[in-house]
Amino acid sequence: MKRLTLKELAVPMIKSIDSFNYLLKSHHRRVAIISYNLGKELGLNDKNLSNLVVAASLHDIGALSIQERDMLIKEDVSNPTPHCEMGYKMLSSFEVFEDISKIIKHHHVKYSDYVNQNDKDEIPFESCILHLADRIDILINTNGYILNQINDIVDKIEKKVGKVFHPDVFKAFKKLSESQIFWLDINNISMGELLNKIDFSLDLDLDLDKIVEFSLTISRIIDFRSKFTASHSYTVGHLASFIGSLFDYDEEICKKLEIAGYLHDIGKIGINPELIEKNGKLTDEEYSIMKLHPYYTGQILSELSSSDWFKDIVYWAKNHHEKNDGSGYPNALKDFELDKPAKILAYADVLTALLEDRPYRKGLEVDEALNIISKDISSKLSTEMFDKIKPHKNEIKNIVKESQEYRKSLNF
Ligand SMILES: [Fe+2]
Ligand SMILES: [Fe+2]
Ligand SMILES: [Fe+2]
Structure with a gap:
């Protein structure tokens, strides 16, 4: 390890x-x-x-x-x-x-x-x-x-x-x-x-668990900025790791997915917090500013890319808003340019966002969320992923529940 x-x-x-x-x-x-x-x-x-x-x-x-x-x-x-x-x-x-x-x-x-x-x-x-x-x-x-x-x-x-x-x-x-x-x-x-x-x-030498713990600590810099998304990176990390296990990835890859989940939105530190907290729809201009965050994530983590072990984590994290049909950002990558763990992370991110409360709506049930995702499934997110997850709604529910309890335990 x-x-x-x-x-x-x-x-x-x-x-x-x-x-x-x-x-x-x-x-x-x-x-x-x-x-x-x-x-x-x-x-x-x-x-x-x-x-x-x-x-x-x-x-x-x-x-x-x-x-x-x-x-x-x-x-x-x-x-x-x-x-x-x-x-x-x-x-x-x-x-x-x-x-x-x-x-x-x-x-x-x-x-x-x-x-x-x-x-x-x-x-x-x-x-x-x-x-x-x-x-x-x-x-x-x-x-x-x-x-x-x-x-x-x-x-x-x-x-x-x-x-x-x-x-x-x-x-x-x-x-x-x-x-x-x-x-x-x-x-x-x-x-x-x-x-x-x-x-x-x-x-000090860090083993894998300590690296995970450090990444979780860093994720709080972003998660704690908003009551509504106080456990967002936490949930994405856990869901990504769970989906990884459904694809039979070994423990090390699953932990890497967890780390990528914790770090994926770290680029938001470069965005005006008023935009992140805005209660309502973003204007086109605001949205294009918001879209810079995965690019910033890549920049922030870029030095870690020189470590062979960390390279994939950085790649997955910075590409979490890419879509199969090339309509994602910031690189407009296509299906064949994204590996499976990158797609798992993107999937975990979308799913988590739908399941979370927002200032303007309550979090959706897992069924509703999967329904929404299924509508543009083939163009945006992979069908294979969707089919794999569908039989595991209960586990997903539990992960989300556990994350919400974690958020309560943070006590703010
Ligand atoms: Fe100061
Ligand atoms: Fe101070
Ligand atoms: Fe994001």
């Missing part, structure tokens, strides 16, 4: 999630660079430094809407708890990210709350570093020349030391701020370069 290191898997994902993020273009990257330098200056050990940098690279991932984003980029954040909690919820179920998710949970912590906490282990020191790094980036005017802003930024931060910001972290910042390189690096170091500087915990 396959093993990958966390680094091989997580680094390409973190990099592309940052650069495709519609809401927070490169904020994560910049805060990660500042955090790295502060952590080094403060003498963090390798493990804590790398946890800090990964946490910084993902810290606002729980901000789900434009309104929430706009609030976070103000000098004073009025209600930071929801996005901190949401980020924590997304990442904490992946055991390997336990410490990282804790840093994120408290990344807006005030120094006064940090020193007065009852449980000394609850709020990590790294959260105080991340908090200051985040605020430094918010104070930088990206339209102006960065070296002309230094004094202003240091003064503004200094006023809040002891109450909002940790005095030791500020001391480290003050020292770093004297070096022009510190400021220039914020604009000029790429996420890839930065992540290459940290070693240790990212070198």
Whole structure:
């Protein structure tokens, strides 16, 4: 069975999630660079430094809407708890990210709350570093020349030391701020370069189950954006894997299908969340923007294509809106260009969408959904697939039911 290191898997994902993020273009990257330098200056050990940098690279991932984003980029954040909690919820179920998710949970912590906490282990020191790094980036005017802003930024931060910001972290910042390189690096170091500087915990070996678990964690970045589709990727992953088993694919291929299901819509991170959440029909223009998401999925996962083992997963995921007659997008591939697992994933996606509640309609029964699919079956989705699934309505019902229970257990 396959093993990958966390680094091989997580680094390409973190990099592309940052650069495709519609809401927070490169904020994560910049805060990660500042955090790295502060952590080094403060003498963090390798493990804590790398946890800090990964946490910084993902810290606002729980901000789900434009309104929430706009609030976070103000000098004073009025209600930071929801996005901190949401980020924590997304990442904490992946055991390997336990410490990282804790840093994120408290990344807006005030120094006064940090020193007065009852449980000394609850709020990590790294959260105080991340908090200051985040605020430094918010104070930088990206339209102006960065070296002309230094004094202003240091003064503004200094006023809040002891109450909002940790005095030791500020001391480290003050020292770093004297070096022009510190400021220039914020604009000029790429996420890839930065992540290459940290070693240790990212070198961890992941077995197949851990790769599945990591992919599920990543899927939440998209699934949690909408109450209505909170378990969409989850259900698609499970259905695709189930359909794979009906075709007698072995366990490894079925798990790959599960992973592809978890990751297929990750490209939606590049789309305005208001379009994804729109209550009603999309205009033609909105629809054509929405149609970019499988292309983005391909871009986000592209670096993983260099791994032989991951190549098919990427191929299936990015082609989940292709149709047999060439009417799909973004590549307008035809029947003979799509392999069977790609068709299984597309099928699982369509079926899941019909079975889910939407703002404007309730989820359909399995019978109704299969009926709708059967109407344009031969041109769009394969007949073979349809015939194979038909006798297994009950199992499909159960998978969907189990997914809905999972959604309830997420508790939001
Ligand atoms: Fe934040
Ligand atoms: Fe932030
Ligand atoms: Fe999709």
